[in-house]
Amino acid sequence: MNIKKLTLLIMVVLPLCCLYGQNNFDPAKFSADGQVGIFEHLDQYIPDDIILIDQDSNLVNLKSLIDKPTVLSFVYYNCPGLCSPLLDGLAEVIDRSDMVLGKDFQVITISFNPADHPTLGRKKKVNYVQQIHKPVDTRQWMWFTADSLNISRATATAGFRYLKNGNDFAHAAAILVISPHGKITRYLHGTYFLPFDLKMAVTEAKAERSGPTISKVLKFCFSYDAKGKKYVFNITKVTGTVILSGAAVLFLVLSLKPKRKKKSENQNA
Numbered sequence: 001m002n003i004k005k006l007t008l009l010i011m012v013v014l015p016l017c018c019l020y021g022q023n024n025f026d027p028a029k030f031s032a033d034g035q036v037g038i039f040e041h042l043d044q045y046i047p048d049d050i051i052l053i054d055q056d057s058n059l060v061n062l063k064s065l066i067d068k069p070t071v072l073s074f075v076y077y078n079c080p081g082l083c084s085p086l087l088d089g090l091a092e093v094i095d096r097s098d099m100v101l102g103k104d105f106q107v108i109t110i111s112f113n114p115a116d117h118p119t120l121g122r123k124k125k126v127n128y129v130q131q132i133h134k135p136v137d138t139r140q141w142m143w144f145t146a147d148s149l150n151i152s153r154a155t156a157t158a159g160f161r162y163l164k165n166g167n168d169f170a171h172a173a174a175i176l177v178i179s180p181h182g183k184i185t186r187y188l189h190g191t192y193f194l195p196f197d198l199k200m201a202v203t204e205a206k207a208e209r210s211g212p213t214i215s216k217v218l219k220f221c222f223s224y225d226a227k228g229k230k231y232v233f234n235i236t237k238v239t240g241t242v243i244l245s246g247a248a249v250l251f252l253v254l255s256l257k258p259k260r261k262k263k264s265e266n267q268n269a
Contacts, residue, residue: 036162036171040184040187041159042211043184043210044184046178047063049061052144052145052154053118054144062108062154065106066181068104068206069104069178069180069201069206070178070180071106071175071178072110077121077124079168081168082173083173085191086173086191087124088131089192090193092131093193093198094136096195098199101140109121109143110144110145110154111144112162112169114148114151118144124143158176158184174188174189180206183208183210185201185204186201188201
């Protein structure tokens with residue numbers, strides 16, 4: 001590849017990759033202290049002993065519900081922050097996707113606040129299924145609460161870590177996709193989801209295939225802000241890397257030029 005083109009590629013692609021991450025992975029996937037974030041447990045199976053409470057206060061075994069590709073989301077019903085955008089994004093991608101809720105996949109939403117009452121789940125469901133305008137089986141978007149022990153089992157299995165902060169919780173946002181056999185096969189991070197990404201994730205889950213999330217570039221491009229409890233774009237690190245990469249390429253150019261010139265003079269002689 002031409003040296004100038006390589007330099008331009010380095011200087012353009014790295015910032016774009018980071019900005020893409022900023023736009024598509026708003027919540028922190030990783031936390032500085034390991035207490036808050038999404039820590040992927042791909043290929044791990046949902047345990048047989050997680051018991052949930054449905055909107056009619058019935059006890060339901062989580063594993064028994066999973067008989068098709070399943071999208072799993074963790075929220076709490078009075079969340080003032082990420083949960084509403086996450087659920088809005090989930091309703092939107094269900095509406096926009098060419099897959100059909102209830103036929104191709106199902107959705108399970110679990111509150112990780114043990115104080116949430118099942119009736120809150122019923123009210124939340126009404127609000128969000130109204131955002132789906134195409135015909136779907138709304139029974140296949142199931143809403144649950146649970147006690148603290150079962151919440152702990154479910155979130156630990158998923159790698160979903162959060163911290164209670166007064167009456168609220170510090171947490172990240174993502175949805176998981178689970179295979180019909182109960183295996184975690186994909187994580188989709190953030191609050192906005194593309195129909196293509198969801199379709200690919202559901203297709204993989206149906207085939208019992210897992211797909212890792214690309215995170216190394218994002219971890220490099222973002223720094224954890226402990227005070228704000230979020231990740232911020234690390235402009236200093238990215239800019240420094242671009243400058244150093246450009247300098248290295250320039251050094252190579254200057255180093256190689258005399259050799260090429262000398263070789264050319266020898267050939268003419």
